[in-house]
Amino acid sequence: MKVSGTHTFAAPVAEVWRAVNDPAVLARTLPGCESLTELGPDSYALRVTAGVAAIKGTYEGTVALADKVEPASFTMTAKAAGAPGTVAADVRVALAPATSGGTELTYDADAVVGGVIGGVGQRMLVGVTRRMAEEFFRAVDADITAGGLVEVSPGPATVYAAGRGRVDRDPLGDRGFVLGLVTGGGLVLVGVLVGWAVGGR
Amino acid sequence: MTTRQFGQPIKRKEDPRLVTGGGRFLDDLGHTAYAAAFVRSPHAHARILDIDVTGALDVPGLIGIWTHEDLPGKVGEPLPLLIPHPSLTAPVTGYCLAPDEVNHVGEAVVMVVAVDRYAAEDACGLVRVDYDVLPPVVGLENARAATDLVHDSAPGNVAAHLVQEVGDVDIAMAAAPNRLTLDLQIERSMCSPMEGKGVYAVWDADDEHLRLWSSTQTTTGVRAAVAAKLDLPLAKVDCIAPDVGGGFGVKIVHPWPEEVLVPWTARLLGHDVKWTEDRREHFVSSAHERGQLQQVEVGFDDDGHVLALDVRLWHDNGAYTPYGIIVPIITSTQLLGPYKPGSYRCEFWSLYTNTVLVTPYRGAGRPQGVYAMERTMDAIAAELGLDRAEVRSRNFILPEEMPYDHGLLFQDGRPLKYDSGDFPASLAKLKALVGWDEFAAYKEQAASEGRRVGLGIGCYVEGTGVGPYEGGHIVIETSGRVNVATGLTTQGQGHQTVFAQIVADELGVPIENVFVTTGDTRRMGYAVGTFASRAAVMSGNAIALAARQVKAKALRIAAEALEVSPEDLEIVGGMVRVKGAPGTSMALGTVAVMSNPLRYAFDEAARAATQFAGGNDPDKPPVAAGEEPGLEGKDFYSPTQATFANGMHAAIVETDPVTAEIRILRYCVVHDCGPMINPMIVEGQVHGGVAQGVGGALYERMVYDESGQLLNASFMDFLMPYASEVPFIETDHLETPSPLNPLGIKGAGEAGCIPVSAVIASAIEDAEGFPIRSMPISPTELWELRQRHTEPVAAQGEPS
Amino acid sequence: MTGPDVPEPLHEVTVSVNGVRHTATVPARRLLSDFLRHDLALTGTHVGCEHGVCGACTILVDGAPMRSCLMFAVQARAHELTTVEGLGTIDAMGPVQQAFSECHGLQCGFCTPGFITTITAYLEENPDPTAEEARDAISGNLCRCTGYQNIVKSVLRAAEIRASADLGAPPLIDADARAGEAPP
């Protein structure tokens, strides 16, 4: 599955770069992120409880960043598995100054969604993934605006506190199932979800 | 008087039970059995690094969990290669549970048994498997490129490579005045019976006996395979097919991993175990078919006679080859249909991919072959500006040329030699049925109304009734009840009825007295299975032969009692009587009594056979030398070669000029399977086949992404047609008898679906005016094709 | 709370099926289809997909066709259920059952119970359908064997049997020819 999109941040490129490369920010802003643990340089383990209200599953996986060209681009590779399925994604992210003075972020994700979810969720994967990415970017935006950017010196096994995330609210309506898959360190997020419903409605 | 049952559209004997909820399908058995479920691979190609079952161990109701390393002896060895072939140089079969590598999404990795399926699935969800994902090979292009390999043991991903040639194609091609090349593609689909697979095992520890029920197309095959895997004497294994909710090919493959593991765990646990495949499992862990790339080069003269036909096929056999290369062999031979090209060469490569395995699906390779041939016929007609039916007709094998030997080796390892058929007569019937000659005027009229219609045609020949053999066993009880058994299985073809029709005629008994059992190894231990439209031909003839034996014996015994010669006797309405003197007669049941000299009288009828009942000749033994007690007969039918049925279909389609939606306005079938035992049932087989063909032509495909995930693994996205998508089907029949068997019959099970993709492609091509080279076709694809062929008419509805 | 190692609470469920009251004790998650089939041994209702698309499990709930795989047993308490077993017996088949048998409306018979319940309810409301309406009426049920043609015919035939005062000797009709009304 291929998903691409853009988001325009109010903040300048350097600031966005720092935010999306800061695991602390990520842990706070990734939808459903419960923990983000640094495994090594630009490599993290994460635990995400993604989903909606009652419908939620816990996924564990890893995220790694590569090909970093500060402040313009990087690639993130993520893998996660949970009961309903597996997700593996490569996401290419590019940052460029926007004409407005902010930052234009472009992402281009190639995700493999396996297990039950891959076989039955096709109808809405793209739409929901795009929506979750947007949600993540908005959270990063808010985090930057709130001045929440805190310098942290990451070290191995550092565990970053999960953020306000989405514990009580239901990000995707009440009948879907969401797997939010993310990236730390520098990242972006591929939200992969599946809301699936049968002939019914 | 008993009227002849053969040829009558009589109501099915099995229906009263099935329409009132009295069917006994696999999951209707064993309510107290433990349930099995499986952890299956989410990856198309991966190495298994670790399996951690500890999380599942506390699940209430859990009975046991097994991985490959728990499987002893032969249970842990690879599954059998069922049909070896010299050209299958790199055969690979799977395991009951994957040992260290998985090769398609859905491959079983861990088995769980619990008190019910709910608990079993609870446990499955808590098993953790770590994989190292390997590069998957998906699609024929990638398989051919062989940048990555599915199996290291299959270089180039090639499982098999086979060439057959008749005549010198290179010379004929070079000499041909006209030449065309076609690149064709046909997508995967699947059988998708409404009932998935399933197996239920009962182990009798005291008797060390296994009784196994499987939703299978071959009980003798399953029995033998399971006995071998579990190291049991054949005598200690029974296998029974209960009512089977459709097969269409997928249930002929055996043993499925579950057919081995379920009885193995039943024995291990000393408790009944059952596995009922769910729909998702059926999508990702049974079998698919159809996917091929084809390249056809054809040389022909100015009249459209095919002088040289050179075909290359790339066949996607999925991850494993338990069923050998039957499907591409059939494609490469049955491609020829009713035609006789001057020379023919077919070369195919059967290639591995990291997808569900590919085994026969109704039609078994023929739909692809017919598609290739018929697209070629249409292309020749277009090239020469000739009528499409005329071009076909000019290439037909004529009735006076029968039997016609193509000089090729068929799927049964015997010559591809047509026994009978009258193709010109079939074509004439089809043209009349569809109104072939009037269509041009209709098309013009439609065009003037802004409508776009097209007429398509497709012809096929189908090898049916392949060997090696089937058997029939008949025993007549003293009540006059006639018990018939044959070993092959039934999945809705009405065998209880058609075999009873044959026996009723042969024995002269009322059909109500005839009771047929199929697919039960306790009743008939020798059998092959139900596939390749073979049941009526093989078991029908075997049963007829068995009935003739029983009849001869009955007449012999009655003749003695009535003091006449057996030649003077006939059996009518269950009574053996003297020809021309119907008053002198005895019931067949009475003959049954006499056939079995008794010591003990258990009922009134039996009294007559006891030792003091009189009529005994003290100088002869009660059972004469060479005789057996009982009115019983058994015989086998084993033909030298297959019979060849044939048919021709035509369809009229309408395509929406803007939205490219495709509607079948008419669908016409002319079908020749020789004399029909029960025309109502034959008609039903044709209808069902056509509906599956329509599914394959317009709706169904297996959508894999490049990582090997099957994206449409539910009935929501795998679009099997509802009634609303299947056209009204008009049929006509020709009955050209086969000279090969006593009943003169040929098979009819698969026919309906064979030419449908070819016919629909032909019709759409006719409507649109550009070639259709890939099937199935959806509105979105047709719309895109139009863009490529730049269509001014459709432009108004297109994005600006 | 339930957890992986805590047995589920059970519910005593009493339902009326085909006019007979049945009681069984099951967990809340027991699907109605499984309850009928495995707890009550009414195996006439079949399960083809468990996601509501195929229609094999269709039963009548207070006379209306519904998917028994899309209900829980605990939800069936207050309702009157009818399964294929309740629509006739071998010796006294209901009109739809009789029509299926006469018209070769089934092959393997697996999907058949879902069709029979669906059609029975349909004919209650539309006793005299056209071929096109008959086709529409069965368009929510999948059959892989018959190509539907003889099922359409069975709907029309069942309508005639129902209409006939004497169920034993219905007039011979041409459901066959009428089944062809649909195409343009």
Added chain:
Amino acid sequence: MKPAPFVHHAPTTVAEAVEVLRAVGSHGKILAGGQSLIPILSMRLASPEHLIDINGVAGLDRIEVRDDCVRVGALVRHTQLLQDESAYAALPLLRQALVHVAHPAIRNRGTTVGSLAHADAAGELPSVLALTEGVVEAVGPRGSRDIPASAFFVGPLETALAADELAVAVRFGRFPEGTRTGFAESARRSGDYALAGVALAITLQDKVIRSARASFVSVTDVPDVLDLSGAIGSYAAVPDLDAVADAVRAHVSPDTDIHATGDYRRMLVAELTRRLVTELLSR
């Protein structure tokens, strides 16, 4: 395919239902018709710990036709609404859309409000709620509130309902006199989710088009309303179909999936709209 364990709650009043919702927080899930939810549970795409089954809640199964709306309770099944003659007379669009919802056996159990709460962009009802400028009545621990359609649909499968809120009814707005409505969709098979669909309302006064508005199925992330009044022109006899089609194409943003490309859907929905406009104006 069997659901994971859950606790089944069977409240009999809205207050009880809300109390359960409050108590179980985000671990609960409302079960009404279940025609979308139960397959999700069976496939274990979701395993909520609590199901709040509202089928026994009194008073939610009513359809009321009011001067300005048709009010549909949370337990009204699609079939019930489809067959309701007064609802049809008041708002024909309901029936026009409901006949496209799946198949009768699903409509007999599935609820109209549940369908809206599911907020599937491929559902028919969300587009109807949007076009009628309807309102969802929600009740939660903090009391009751009305959520207008424009605020209700937030994203694919996402609504403005909080996890502890229950949609007890919806009110579909009625159109002014002289309004003709229609619904058209195209699916691969009968009863499938549509590749594209359109709900349309054209208000006429004499032969003059006063307003033309449309909402869509499967081609927008959330159902919203496209005002076609400008594009279509004023005269019912000669609607500007090309302008309508252009406006539709510009408005929608369909994705590609395994059944059709985004481009195809865009073409399709424009054509469906064009045909529906013609049909409505020629009635």
